[in-house]
Amino acid sequence: MKKIVSLIAIIFTFALFCALVTGCDLAASGDGTTTGSADTSASIVGTTSADVTTQGTTATTTATTKKTTAKTTTVTTKVTTTATTTATTKVTTKATTKATTSTTVTPKNITIFLDPGHGGSDPGVIRTYEGVEYTEADMNLSVALKAKEALEKRGYTVVMSRETDKYVALNSRAPMAQNAGADMFISIHVNSFSTSSVAGPRMYYTHRTGLSYAARDFATYFAEEFDDIRDVPLSTDPDKLAYPNMKLARVASDKDLYGEGKYLAVLAAKDIPSVLIELGFITNDNDLMMLKSKWWQGYVATAIADAVDSAYYDLSYGE
Ligand SMILES: [Zn+2]
Incomplete structure (x- = not known):
């Protein structure tokens, strides 16, 4: 491997x-x-300007304080949600695991920062398909808003870089998360490539040094939950979309993408577990069918919330 x-x-x-x-x-x-993995228009910056090292103390203090938070209901909520959308075996496994390790956790004082890429004058990648124009900025926002709803239902506090179609400067996004005292940072994008056969979700982490978290491990939580969407029964979707045709998610770093010393700007907060999710490729027909589907976006939002849950429990915020 x-x-x-x-x-x-x-x-x-x-x-x-x-x-x-x-x-x-x-x-x-x-x-x-x-x-493949284009979408370079939005995410990359150069060598040193990406690092945001200030306010680390503040964020760390916040996270530490939150460790004392009372534990309560999330397990039940998560199990119920999962049971309706994915395989029974998974529910059983997760229920057992979560129940034994954190029966009383509530993440209500945990802040998740959602960053829908692009917006306003920066639409991101665009594709016209059968006479309809689809923009990355719109799809990013749609998924992020659904994820916000899912996370808030589970008790998380959610802050977003934008909740409307407006421009937000690339280098301001990570600092916004730090200013919000965020415990996790999730940037949401759509990919494109010159070859239409390239497809599938990708989870990017940063290869910066001095991180307060295990970057690849954090990204892997999201890859695993995205892969579970492939189990969604087709009969639940009125569009009859073939989610099992979705490729397995790949985990890679900005070094894999751009080379040593070049970083994804949005993953600049070294003190906040951060991931950049490329939902799929707008240039691939099968991916686009999923990306533009509100149903699929809903499953993705649930996957993101599930990944946050997994990271939350495993990172022991509540202990
Ligand atoms: Zn993008």
């Missing part, structure tokens, strides 16, 4: 180098599944 990951990293690196230096086609260096 490590060899595969290394190979993918090498392909990524070569493809980026290739694109930067020679302008050749990225698709030529891969098979359509191992390359």
Whole structure:
């Protein structure tokens, strides 16, 4: 597996180098599944400007204080929600795990910062399909608002970088989360690529040093929950969308994407567990069918809330 990951990293690196230096086609260096991850318009910054190191003390203090929060009802809520949408076996497993470790947790004093990418004058990636124009900014916001609703139902406090179609500067997003005293940062985007066969969700973490959290582990919570959406029964969806055609989510770092020393701007808060979710590829027909579906967006929102729950319990905020 490590060899595969290394190979993918090498392909990524070569493809980026290739694109930067020679302008050749990225698709030529891969098979359509191992390359890709465009959407560079929004997320990348250069070498040092991305780091936000101030206010770390404040955020840490906040998190510590919240560890004393009383525990109560989330387990029941989560199990019920999961039971209606995914496999029974999963419910049983999760119920057992959560119940034994945190029977009385309520995350009401935990703040989740949701960052719908782009907005306003920056629509992100765009695709016109069958005469309808779809923009990344709209889909990001739609998913984020659904995730907000799901998280608030479970007792989390949610703060967003934007709740309408307005412009928010890229480098201001992580500081906004720090100012809000956020405990987790989740940026939501849609990908695009020059080759239409490239598809699937991707969870990006940062390779910055000095993080207060395990970045890859945090991103993996989200990948696992996205993969569970593949189990959603088709009969529950009036659009009859084939969610099982959704590819397994991949976890990668900004180093894999851009090379050593280049970072995703939105993951700049070293003291807040942060992830950038690329929901899927607007340039892939199957992904677009899912991305534009309000039903699928609802499942994604639930997956995000489930991942937050998993991270919350495992990171022992409540202990
Ligand atoms: Zn984006």
